[in-house]
Amino acid sequence: MMTYPLFKLLIRHAPLLILAMAWEAASRLHLVSPLALPPLTDVARAWFELVQSGELLSNGLSSLYRAGAGLALAIMAGGALGIFMASSRPVNAMLGPLVELFYPMPKSALIPVTVLWLGFGDGSKILLIFLGCMLPVTIGAYNGARGSDRHLIWSARSMGARRLRMVWDVVVPSALPELLNGVRTALALSFILLVSSELIVARQGFGYLIGYLGANGSYEAMFAVVLTVAFTGFLADRVYQAVVARVLRWRE
Amino acid sequence: MTAAMRRVAWGAARLAPIVALLAAWEIFARSGAVTPFMLPALSAVAERIYDDALDGELFINIGVTLYRALAGFAIAAVGGVVLGAAMARNAVARWFFDPIISVGFPMPKIAFLPVVILWLGLYDVPKITMVVLDAIFPVVTATIAGIAGVEKELLWSARNMGAKDRELLWQVLLPAALPQILTGLQVALPIALIVVVVTEMQMGGYGLGGAMMQASRFANSRGVFAGIVEIAVIGYALVAVMAALRRRLLGWHQEAQEGAGV
Numbered sequence: 001m002m003t004y005p006l007f008k009l010l011i012r013h014a015p016l017l018i019l020a021m022a023w024e025a026a027s028r029l030h031l032v033s034p035l036a037l038p039p040l041t042d043v044a045r046a047w048f049e050l051v052q053s054g055e056l057l058s059n060g061l062s063s064l065y066r067a068g069a070g071l072a073l074a075i076m077a078g079g080a081l082g083i084f085m086a087s088s089r090p091v092n093a094m095l096g097p098l099v100e101l102f103y104p105m106p107k108s109a110l111i112p113v114t115v116l117w118l119g120f121g122d123g124s125k126i127l128l129i130f131l132g133c134m135l136p137v138t139i140g141a142y143n144g145a146r147g148s149d150r151h152l153i154w155s156a157r158s159m160g161a162r163r164l165r166m167v168w169d170v171v172v173p174s175a176l177p178e179l180l181n182g183v184r185t186a187l188a189l190s191f192i193l194l195v196s197s198e199l200i201v202a203r204q205g206f207g208y209l210i211g212y213l214g215a216n217g218s219y220e221a222m223f224a225v226v227l228t229v230a231f232t233g234f235l236a237d238r239v240y241q242a243v244v245a246r247v248l249r250w251r252e
Numbered sequence: 253m254t255a256a257m258r259r260v261a262w263g264a265a266r267l268a269p270i271v272a273l274l275a276a277w278e279i280f281a282r283s284g285a286v287t288p289f290m291l292p293a294l295s296a297v298a299e300r301i302y303d304d305a306l307d308g309e310l311f312i313n314i315g316v317t318l319y320r321a322l323a324g325f326a327i328a329a330v331g332g333v334v335l336g337a338a339m340a341r342n343a344v345a346r347w348f349f350d351p352i353i354s355v356g357f358p359m360p361k362i363a364f365l366p367v368v369i370l371w372l373g374l375y376d377v378p379k380i381t382m383v384v385l386d387a388i389f390p391v392v393t394a395t396i397a398g399i400a401g402v403e404k405e406l407l408w409s410a411r412n413m414g415a416k417d418r419e420l421l422w423q424v425l426l427p428a429a430l431p432q433i434l435t436g437l438q439v440a441l442p443i444a445l446i447v448v449v450v451t452e453m454q455m456g457g458y459g460l461g462g463a464m465m466q467a468s469r470f471a472n473s474r475g476v477f478a479g480i481v482e483i484a485v486i487g488y489a490l491v492a493v494m495a496a497l498r499r500r501l502l503g504w505h506q507e508a509q510e511g512a513g514v
Binding site for chain 2: 012013014019036093095096098102105106107108111112116117191192194199200206207210211229230231233236237238
């Protein structure tokens with residue numbers, strides 16, 4: 001039977017369908033005010049209108065640019081910092097306590113400062129995401145690199161590998177699984193920080209669009225953007241995991 | 253060197269970079285390279301915190317923020333363990349909630365903030381709701397993983413000795429899953445703090461996030477930096493308390509006896 005996996009998939013995701021139907025019914029039957037919860041079909045129509053007008057795409061692209069740029073910087077700086085800390089004792093003694101001090105800080109507290117420094121545009125969001133996402137990557141890279149096999153390092157050394165060369169060829173690959181795990185945390189954080197900062201102060205982006213539509217009372221459109229953001233975050237995580245599974249295939 | 257002396261020396265060595273950073277902040281801010289608006293001196297920020305403490309504002313804001321964060325965290329902890337245990341033990345619960353949890357976990361729930369405001373208004377309830385919504389997912393997944401990881405032999409012997417379902421849950425499954433549940437809580441706590449600060453910034457009013465936003469609107473950068481310092485200290489303290497709680501609760505577990513800290 002060809003349809004069997006499809007049937008299984010349907011059974012597995014039926015609860016989501018049930019929720020969607022409950023949403024539609026609750027609103028259509030006026031169990032809740034359609035103002036507070038517009039019917040899902042109306043939300044879908046509003047979504048198509050937002051796509052057609054180009055608003056969703058332009059705001060979405062500016063959001064993705066901010067998240068992508070901030071995250072890329074965080075991964076490069078955080079990864080380098082973590083590996084550097086793991087391979088040098090003095091660096092670790094100097095920076096370790098600082099990382100430990102700043103790691104538990106709720107990074108959303110930085111939103112007003114980044115605005116103070118760089119204003120309302122892209123710069124402040126990129127800086128926020130960079131600062132907020134760096135430490136999880138640092139800690140992942142540090143733990144991974146610290147756990148890298150001493151014997152591998154010794155044999156690389158004895159075969160005459162230079163220090164930098166060795167870090168790149170031996171330490172980085174063995175740190176990769178934990179580093180990539182740190183990046184996954186950073187990815188989730190980047191969405192949280194992006195949307196929060198755009199909701200609070202922005203003139204563009206997903207968060208701004210949500211706030212703007214809500215203030216205008218176009219709740220169908222607001223729900224459409226909220227769901228778009230939520231599913232973009234979900235999708236980003238799934239795609240990331242698929243990529244990681246491919247990257248780490250050599251470990252099998 | 254005695255053990256006590258070594259501990260003091262170790263603590264001093266760890267404190268040194270932090271002291272150096274604070275000193276660098278003060279010197280850099282006073283050097284004139286940046287305006288006091290961009291970076292007020294540490295001493296000016298400390299003065300502002302001291303003033304807020306004197307007129308009591310600081311304690312009201314800390315109290316309100318802590319109340320919202322911890323109330324949400326507590327609800328998420330209890331709800332998450334209950335839901336996780338139900339999903340681990342009951343096929344229907346697992347079927348219904350599994351896709352919801354696996355789709356919901358990676359979503360940025362903060363995007364739902366305007367919806368929650370629309371439904372629940374602007375005071376404590378929507379803020380606590382947002383905290384629960386965000387903090388519950390790691391607790392649920394940790395509980396499921398913890399219970400799934402309990403050794404079958406442990407279950408069989410408890411059954412053999414006549415344990416009923418309820419006893420099995422309370423005396424075998426949950427204690428054996430406790431390390432992972434606590435890890436889930438340790439992930440959830442910082443999330444609760446991030447979310448509470450954002451909701452306070454968005455809605456204003458009392459609380460550390462609201463106070464920071466107020467200061468930012470009046471271009472009062474001292475107030476903004478005071479807020480960062482206060483929130484950072486609260487975050488650090490709560491995470492430290494959680495780690496201490498873990499060591500205490502898991503005193504019986506081999507993790508603690510091996511001396512592996514988190």
